[in-house]
Amino acid sequence: MKLITAIVKPFKLDEVKSALQAAGITGITVSEVRGFGRQGGHTEVYRGAEYRIDFVPKVRLEIVVADESVDSIVSAIAEAARTGKIGDGKIWVSDIGQIVRIRTGESGVDAI
Amino acid sequence: MKLITAIVKPFKLDEVKSALQAAGITGITVSEVRGFGRQGGHTEVYRGAEYRIDFVPKVRLEIVVADESVDSIVSAIAEAARTGKIGDGKIWVSDIGQIVRIRTGESGVDAI
Amino acid sequence: MKLITAIVKPFKLDEVKSALQAAGITGITVSEVRGFGRQGGHTEVYRGAEYRIDFVPKVRLEIVVADESVDSIVSAIAEAARTGKIGDGKIWVSDIGQIVRIRTGESGVDAI
Amino acid sequence: MDSGNIAWVLVSAAMVLFMTPGLAFFYGGMDRGRNVLNMLMMNFYCVLIVPIVWVAIGYTLAYGPSAVGNDFIGNFDAAFLKDIAITGEDGGMTLATVAFLGMFAAITPALISGAVADRMKFSAWAIFVPVWSLLVYVPVFKWVYGGWLGQRGSLDFAGGTAIHVNAGIAALACVLVLGKRKGWPTEGHPPHSMPLVMIGTGILWFGWFGFNAGSALAANGQAVQAFMNTFLAAAAAGLAWVVVEWLRDGHPTNLGAASGIVAGLVAITPAAGYVSGMSPIWIGLVAGVVCCYAVKLKAKAGYDDALDVVGVHFVGGLVGSLLIGFFANPEFFGAEFMEGIFYGGSAELLLEQALANGAAIVWSFAITFGLMKLLALTIGVRVDEEQEATGLDLALHGETAYHSGSLG
Amino acid sequence: MDSGNIAWVLVSAAMVLFMTPGLAFFYGGMDRGRNVLNMLMMNFYCVLIVPIVWVAIGYTLAYGPSAVGNDFIGNFDAAFLKDIAITGEDGGMTLATVAFLGMFAAITPALISGAVADRMKFSAWAIFVPVWSLLVYVPVFKWVYGGWLGQRGSLDFAGGTAIHVNAGIAALACVLVLGKRKGWPTEGHPPHSMPLVMIGTGILWFGWFGFNAGSALAANGQAVQAFMNTFLAAAAAGLAWVVVEWLRDGHPTNLGAASGIVAGLVAITPAAGYVSGMSPIWIGLVAGVVCCYAVKLKAKAGYDDALDVVGVHFVGGLVGSLLIGFFANPEFFGAEFMEGIFYGGSAELLLEQALANGAAIVWSFAITFGLMKLLALTIGVRVDEEQEATGLDLALHGETAYHSGSLG
Amino acid sequence: MDSGNIAWVLVSAAMVLFMTPGLAFFYGGMDRGRNVLNMLMMNFYCVLIVPIVWVAIGYTLAYGPSAVGNDFIGNFDAAFLKDIAITGEDGGMTLATVAFLGMFAAITPALISGAVADRMKFSAWAIFVPVWSLLVYVPVFKWVYGGWLGQRGSLDFAGGTAIHVNAGIAALACVLVLGKRKGWPTEGHPPHSMPLVMIGTGILWFGWFGFNAGSALAANGQAVQAFMNTFLAAAAAGLAWVVVEWLRDGHPTNLGAASGIVAGLVAITPAAGYVSGMSPIWIGLVAGVVCCYAVKLKAKAGYDDALDVVGVHFVGGLVGSLLIGFFANPEFFGAEFMEGIFYGGSAELLLEQALANGAAIVWSFAITFGLMKLLALTIGVRVDEEQEATGLDLALHGETAYHSGSLG
Numbered sequence A, B, C: 001m002k003l004i005t006a007i008v009k010p011f012k013l014d015e016v017k018s019a020l021q022a023a024g025i026t027g028i029t030v031s032e033v034r035g036f037g038r039q040g041g042h043t044e045v046y047r048g049a050e051y052r053i054d055f056v057p058k059v060r061l062e063i064v065v066a067d068e069s070v071d072s073i074v075s076a077i078a079e080a081a082r083t084g085k086i087g088d089g090k091i092w093v094s095d096i097g098q099i100v101r102i103r104t105g106e107s108g109v110d111a112i
Numbered sequence D, E, F: 001m002d003s004g005n006i007a008w009v010l011v012s013a014a015m016v017l018f019m020t021p022g023l024a025f026f027y028g029g030m031d032r033g034r035n036v037l038n039m040l041m042m043n044f045y046c047v048l049i050v051p052i053v054w055v056a057i058g059y060t061l062a063y064g065p066s067a068v069g070n071d072f073i074g075n076f077d078a079a080f081l082k083d084i085a086i087t088g089e090d091g092g093m094t095l096a097t098v099a100f101l102g103m104f105a106a107i108t109p110a111l112i113s114g115a116v117a118d119r120m121k122f123s124a125w126a127i128f129v130p131v132w133s134l135l136v137y138v139p140v141f142k143w144v145y146g147g148w149l150g151q152r153g154s155l156d157f158a159g160g161t162a163i164h165v166n167a168g169i170a171a172l173a174c175v176l177v178l179g180k181r182k183g184w185p186t187e188g189h190p191p192h193s194m195p196l197v198m199i200g201t202g203i204l205w206f207g208w209f210g211f212n213a214g215s216a217l218a219a220n221g222q223a224v225q226a227f228m229n230t231f232l233a234a235a236a237a238g239l240a241w242v243v244v245e246w247l248r249d250g251h252p253t254n255l256g257a258a259s260g261i262v263a264g265l266v267a268i269t270p271a272a273g274y275v276s277g278m279s280p281i282w283i284g285l286v287a288g289v290v291c292c293y294a295v296k297l298k299a300k301a302g303y304d305d306a307l308d309v310v311g312v313h314f315v316g317g318l319v320g321s322l323l324i325g326f327f328a329n330p331e332f333f334g335a336e337f338m339e340g341i342f343y344g345g346s347a348e349l350l351l352e353q354a355l356a357n358g359a360a361i362v363w364s365f366a367i368t369f370g371l372m373k374l375l376a377l378t379i380g381v382r383v384d385e386e387q388e389a390t391g392l393d394l395a396l397h398g399e400t401a402y403h404s405g406s407l408g
Ligand SMILES: Nc1ncnc2c1ncn2[C@@H]1O[C@H](COP(=O)(O)OP(=O)(O)O)[C@@H](O)[C@H]1O
Pocket: A007, A034, A035, A036, A037, A038, A039, A040, A056, A058, A085, A086, A087, A088, A089, A090, C026, C027, C028, C029, C030, C062, C063, C064, C065, C101, C102, C103, C112
């Protein structure tokens, strides 16, 4: 099994979720994160003093999938999240040794 | 060493924490996340217009443990977090190559 | 490629970011987390009733790097984040099988 | 000079000033977190620019000494507060009235901000507000108070026609020119902070006592009745909205209570000094039910009135204004105005009410539409897509509403 | 008719209306983020339903023309505001009083909401409020003002017995029927938003000037003294609470300052028009210290009074009411009421104060307990466990207080 | 006794009381989330301690019966409110004035809190406030109102010199002793909650009508003019600040609007009862522009005035006070005071204004600096580094402003 982690633009979350549902994914864990990257941040000015905000709001998705689905899911996310502008984000994949569904105690692919 | 990631219901956090302490765990990192899964979300109605909230609040725990403790810790979490109702969450385990305690620079199992 | 995850004290974030930039890192994903560990939490008293807050605010950094940079980046973070007091945090490293830059579809080291 | 009256008008004026921030929070809480500051700014801007415009020429054109001007518009005799003395007989009452009415002038365009939320250029708003005040608010005000509509016998105690119907229909004209927000109506946006909405609601209700009861321009029996009406109509309308929701949607909501309270306050505004007894409760109940359904019209009709200015202010104001035709009770007030149908009157008052509102609607809609079109063709009224996606707080004001947590 | 008095009573009434939202924020901020809207709704609901009940029959039963009814309850002569004119001699003063007292009627049951927080069915609350108002608030009010208790010589200027002791003991009866919140007292829940608590505190203090000084029902010397007392007692009690905390817990807290201010305001309420000089400072200091300890009783006694309605309103009201027995100073006011012990009086006033509170406590506790039991046996008073775990905002109102950040 | 005047002074006093919480929110919103409660506490503490000090000896020393004391300080004749009756001729007016002025006494030290934000020991603040009130506020107040400065003919209607210039320069003295916050000026800290800032702004403006117009101590023509001036100057200054920002920084901001409004209110405070017509607009425009640039001085001069008390209150107060020298218009008020230069006067008034402010500045700066030094040498004025890093809310008050989300 693999863990796919994706960092995407917040307003793309709905589209990514739909794409994942279409691809048969039934579970996702998301969180609010901030990203630093090529996209750069922005400046705010309060009473004439500038504050540099380097970290841009992003959403992070974590999805555990069976090995064989990795490629299709990664491309599904990439396509749904793409705007073509800097800051679209990253997707990375790592190995998972074990997964457990807490409710039932099931483990392995059944637990996904 | 392994990284155990657990997604649990927020109100179970205290119990899980106690179970982990009882199991000898001395460090945990937690964060607020939102989960999408079988549990489904809920609908809110404002001025008669419905808003569908698909993502349910969850808490995510990350714990680095020595290889030999993995199974006991995973079951400790699973037991403490279980309500038997849909949405209890998942636990997954991945490999960690290296860990460093920032304060001392120690690494490996000593740094956990 | 590797994923470096670091848990640091919030007020150290700026220094860590600068150290990482100095080390040539161009992308970081950060999030707010809470840590439980040796540092302990604190007590708040409202109308004479005590509330124990066990989880201390921390910041979590995730950085995907090429294999060869891991050691230097880990030490850069550790040095920048160190205060020498309990609670400085942890850094751990895991393997990444694949990484994709969403904007371009590039993958592998080019996508970092 | 009567110190009690002066005290009352001044306090009322301060309370009405407080309503504009209250409105800002009411609207701002309903908005998304990335547009809330733009909403606050649109509202606060009204109390920065309108007072200046009002004392310069607004007041004299709208309400100057009754002898001035004609039935359609005043003249410039009292421009720049000329000849308004505080010494002598009057003792400052005229000047107090100028201030009191200045608060009304300021909040009226602010009402419109709720409709254009999330997508209007602030530069366009900055021009819209003073120009609209002079071209729409001032003439309609004149017609209703002392001008041709008022002279015919129509009634508008504290601004149902002149303020709520007027701003409500202008809001519709604005959104027709502006167009819909991206994603509307498929994507919804729940209020980012309901406590902020409720803070706004509390301030609005508090201030509205000054708005309505202060409109008696004296601490007298009419003021007391207007006060009581403001109390009862808001309560009844809030209750009605909540009950409809409970039956229809299964939940009584805070936003429903807040919306109902505001709808009731709007509806009683024109009637506050003319109705008595249980009438405000009936007016409130009708307004609560009608507005609760009216806010759903926009989805069907396809105009994106973001925070329901049309459904609450236009509809609520119209309901209240027309109900005067039924409930007006001159005997109770010992005053000379037409009786409502339930108090032995003919349908004449109702017709006059309809005419007054009709005239206000036509003028307000036409001029507002034209003004927005003109702005659209010149400086543009709509932010670009990226600004809309980023959020107006950052894109237009370089500010972010909340910087909490360690990541700011 | 005196325009100054009318102005003063109307402004005071508006200020008291503003207190209910203030109370909602004070309580709501202390609550958890998932129950705050339920708390706001319980409070706002009071200002929706009670005004209607009040003008329908509450006022006439509680305070109607003094000739009406008997020493225990009024009659229906002024039901539905019948025969309350604004013209003539009275000039609206009676109607202004009806409105002013209507605000008191509305906030009294709202006080109870703090005790039942986090677990009461909203449907039960919806019935409880109007019924409690008629069965408990109205008779106790009558007894204290013009009825058998007042006639015996006990004093209650602005509602220490009739409002705070009454609502405070009713709160105790409610929580005894309701039971404890899940996890209480082992799990604590710190305030979700202290700034919201402080916004509520600011509004409460502001409004309380209307509450107490407005109760003179005229802008006269007694109103001024009541105003000064309200200022000083709140300050002294806030100070006392903070000092106790600082010495005892090591920290002076905002919640302590806020709680002390409210305790002082509660304690001075019955005394505001009867004490003078430095007395309000002493009353405030006593109330601040006593209430600061009283809020700790619940943990020992085992009743789950979530936001300390008993510890602050019942105890604070009782302290203030009994201290009148020591501090009452009729000479200063040039008025006819019994002297307190420190001003040359006997213990008679103190005994009358004790009797009046005793009577109110017995009636309020018994009827409230019975009413809650009846509701428990019929529609149920308590949400189910899952709703309690989910949070009442979502479970009962289908709303969420805050939707910030990108995940809403 | 005139009930209208009593009503007006009491309402105004309540409005001024409300300003201190308003100021707390204005400042607290600008602060970081981990120091907001300390900011609120510093402000609320002022309304706990100062009222007691004021009625004990502050009032009699500052403003007691004009016959008492000398030109520099009053005597103890009215200490502990001795001999202030509410019966008889006066009807409570004197006591109402004591209360009204007590609100001013409370908010003045609160103004300073914005400068010392984020790093001052609360224990030091707890001592500073009452001592500063007696050593600085009381004498300066006496000099300006009835003392040697006022007798020479300088004007200060509602406290430009006595309050804003005084507190503003004291703030500078405080931060010079306290030193800079860690990281200042390289690290910036944007406001943690702009909506909270705007809530504070709304309350401040509302309350300021009581502050300025109430200072007429009667509901008369001068009060009306002061009211109008308060309205127009705030609007004009807010507008000016926003326009400068828009041109200079590219964005019109909420914080700019709020800051401008406050700057305008500060500037019109001394002038409110002496200027008329369009003068308040000019005063507001000047204050808005000057203060918008003045807040940037601190970075250059190197003093860490965290929330710009110097830039807004000192500078704004001084601007307004000096402009009286140009705009004073005694004829309009039918009163006896010197004419401003634009109304046919010589430079004498301007010189008196300069002298009065100069005297206040010297005294306030010197005594405040000495007091802070004394505190620094004894109990210490500055929190330690770890407390500063942790945040003062937790370190000093054991509280956290927000506990939202599932992790509290
Ligand atoms: N090496 C990295 N490790 C972890 N996260 C990264 C890394 N590089 C970029 N990111 C994340 O991806 C987001 C987008 O990256 P950015 O460089 O701005 O644009 P792009 O993905 O289009 O190249 C960043 O905001 C950050 O959250």
